[in-house]
Amino acid sequence: MRRSSLTAMLLLLIGLLVLPASGLAADKQLIFDEAGLLSPEEVQELNALANQLGAERQTDFIIITSSNTENKDVAMITNDFYDENLPGENAAILTMDMRNRQVDLGGFYLAEEYLDNSRLDKIRNGITPALSAGNYADAFREFLKESHRYMGYEPGFNPDNILFQTWFQVAVSLALGGLVVSVMVFRSGGRVTINRQTYEDSGSSGVLAHRDTYLRTTTTKTKIPRNNGGGGGGGGGGMTRGGHSRSGSRGSF
């Protein structure tokens, strides 16, 4: 009797502890649509997606849209939000400044390591066209998915490296197999083992006269293409006022 009631008590206690926690995790608000860019259904859908993908990477994927009434710098909005709400957490934050039409992507801790400036640049460049066109929900979905995907690659590698593409791996394998076999078949009949020096009488051979006359110099110049998504921008990490290091990429849309 005593034992069974104790077990029941324990189960109840565990249930009390676990249930609200899991409920909270599912309900964790990660989309802060202060500028009202999304419909309630879209917010719900993106929130669910952010929770699901974030759990897999132990990172909060957060989207903030702001009308920016105080006219703060977009990166400051990101930083202040982070300092206020989740200091010390792993987080990847996308902030929209609708007043100045600026977008800022930031990575903190684990996300700073995995989503470095260049990776964030890639993500931002990928979503800027959709942002410019006003397809905010699509752009945010893309941000969540790409951040999640990029965090699957070890830091320091280009996640869009062709080496990661299966078709490329198969093509290289087939090409190498074909090459090896062709060389084998070609060499099966014996190969030529003489070279230009075999019969050369090097003692009496040589260059008798040579002339290298300079004629002219031609110079061409090409503009180095910059990755300026929607025009203007660039990356940069830095520190929040709360003293947290971050990676980042910002630009207009």
Added chain:
Amino acid sequence: MPVVEYKCPNCGSGMNFDSASGMLSCPSCGRQDKIDDTSDPLLVQTFEEGEAVEYHCNSCGADIITDPETSATTCSFCGSAVVLADRLSGQLAPSKVIPFAISKQQAEQAFRKWCRGGLVTPKGFMTADRIKSITGMYVPFWLYELNNEIEVQGHGTKVRTYTRGDYRYTETQHFEVYRKIRLNYNKVPVDASEKMKDELMDRLEPFPYGQLKTFNSPYLAGYIAEKYSFDEKQLFPRVKTKIAPFINSYIQSTVRGYASMSYSRKDIDTRLTHADYALLPVWMVHYDYNNTGYTFAMNGQTGKVVGKPPISKGKVAAWFGGVAAVTLLTLKTVSWAMGGGFL
């Protein structure tokens, strides 16, 4: 009599060239004669080409039946080594010879070893148990001495790139390039026998010219020898095409340092200074596999084997699949280690 034989002064048996000792040796009594010391019996008498219509063996008197190109053979009745002197005299007299260094047994062993090493040849072929014949043959070659006067003119560029500000600059310097080159080649071999396939003979090279000896007919005793079908002038175009890649590669080596080079003029004047008629040793191996005859040639000095062996489709497919699979696995592992998905 235009047929020369080598009789042992001791016992009267027919003597043969021994590849191990490099001497004329008697299989009966073991007498060995140095070839360099003996005067060539061919030189005692002079013969005119085409003098004889029929050849008779000096030992047994039988008719010696040969191809019109054959200059040395063995009597098909009594096995004596015979040299058809009129086919090795006058215009047809070789000036050099490289004797065999590999005996018939060694040649067979070397061939078997080579067959075993075949990576894409069928299993049945690798055992090499269907050798139909192994024939030691002196193949006629012309060894050319060539002088080349080369003059080339062209346009070369050197390219430098640098960035300044937002621009990438490509600076190309243009040069007028001129080279005058003398390029001499010694003893470029070209086979002069109509019967021998050129691509087979070309791959047999290089022959060790250190073994090159002044021609003496006893070297041929016991082997088959051919006379040339084409003279040095007829084969001159062939030797020119043979050295053309060497010349081009030499020219290339003199214009290093240019990023690009285009030639407006390339004058190559090849002069034939001298051509030696030489007999070079080749083991011809005839082999039957799946009712098809295959011919291989082996350098009689170095043992290098050439010739197209049968190719096993299954083995080719297996190698292809194996290499491709291992590569794919390696790439997948690398990509996985770098954080990419395995699939």
